[in-house]
Amino acid sequence: MSAVMITRKVRKWESSGKEHFLLRWTRNDGPQKGVFYLTLFLIVGTCLTVLSIRVSRPIAASTLFIWAMITKNVIGACPYLAIHLSPAIPVFAIVLFLFVMAMLLRTSFSDPGVLPRALPEEATFIEMEIEAANGNVPAGQRPPPRIRNVQINGQIVKLKYCYTCKIFRPPRASHCSICDNCVDRFDHHCPWVGNCVGKRNYRYFYLFTLSLSLLTIYIFTFDIVHVVLRSVDSGFVKTLQDTPGTYPFVLVCFFTLWSVVGLTGFHTYLISLNQTTNEDIKGSWSGKNRVQNPYSHKNILKNCCEVLCGPAYPSVLDRRGLMRDDLPITSSAAVPAIRSNPVPQTTKTTAPLIPNEHTPDDTKPSIADTTNPHAEKSSPSPKEEKQPTLYKALHSPSLQSTVWTYEKTCF
């Protein structure tokens, strides 16, 4: 019996969820991508035109195209303020702008804390535990909902079973339907950054909203100051004529201000209580009849420190790893769709084969190196084909990892 080799190498991220971290530009959810580009454009367009930074021609062409007409007269604002007040003003604005962009890109391109789907063995193990716990369900009756109760800091918390990922979700995790992944400490899926906000990138998201609020307030203030100073010098009407381009920006800043500052305030409130947006919306910890928040330290400072200054959690996704599809896999329902060769299950194994193990073809050269006479057979039985070697398993690339080498290249 030989294994059918699947010709196309499938990356692990392709087989689970829709989140393409390395290739965000090719993601197929159009509206989400569009909103992210709009965010970038609004921020970059507003700041660049007000600050009139010298940019390279391709960037200038793409971001300043629409604003070119109305910003002709705004170009005077930045040098005017630099001369009349202080050169530090535009410099600080540039620094703040760069920080905002860095936080936006960091939030957008980092793994929010995606929980990888359960491998077939783990899924089967959990199913067997559930069946054992449920006992005998009479035919025709719906089995009880799959919930596990755990006690956290004295409170009972229900863990729900995720049918897509085939795991019991850890506390505070939730399944995002847009990304099609379970995310740890799920806050919300933000269309403006085009990514979920979860355990790993919540602080970047918060710093993004905070710094954007500051930037908006800053630009708004200094636009007003610029107009006032010019009016003092040359009269209000003449100022209006000289700088017609300032006013759309003042308007944009004013409306942005309310929404962004409001959002920052809301998240500050959530952080001080150590809650997520998801929990707040569902009302998990509100009301007298409900459970009190077991994760809160009952101290605002401690809660803030935990959320913002906690350790930098590693990503548990093996994004560049390849699905090991060159194996004779059993026909389990949990197996991903790329496996097109359902090998009949033998009586020996109680669980499907581990995807990370090597085929007999891979292991044969290593076994042939030894002088062990009964290591390989010319026509392996079905049972023989599924046997991994422990040595190979211990020293396989997936164990030694890729987890480390590209932790450096992704956030």
Place this chain on the structure above:
Amino acid sequence: MATEFHNLQELRHSASLANKVFIQRDYSEGTTCRFQTKFPSELDSRIERTLFEDTVKTLNNYYAEAEKIGGQSYLEGCLACTTAYIIFLCMETRYEKVLKKIGRYIQEQNEKIYAPRGLLITDPIERGMRVIEISIYEDRASSGSSSGSSSTSGTSAR
């Protein structure tokens, strides 16, 4: 019956995967990474309870050290924030350092304790930090009847 393997090489030649046990997370103290120290029944005949509990407790201690919120984590967080987190591209975080230590510890435990008993621990990070996966291997030479009986006894016990 307990199969004896004297070293990794022997296991390599004569091992066959019989079963897997998954040690679940312990959420009693919150969402920090801890694993249950409850001894699974499938390992009853394979390894001493104390050895297993020691391994899990040491892993729990490593994870607690990685996730400790104290002076060093504040310093790291504030420093990273001031550099807009660019410093993480050059610097290894404390969590990553501890994860490497954990990887080395698990490899050492596998080589010294678990492989001679026909077991293999998989690093939890390979499984999304959800479970500690322990693979149980049977001696291939005696696998015909023994693994068959272990698998049937395993299924009947559920």
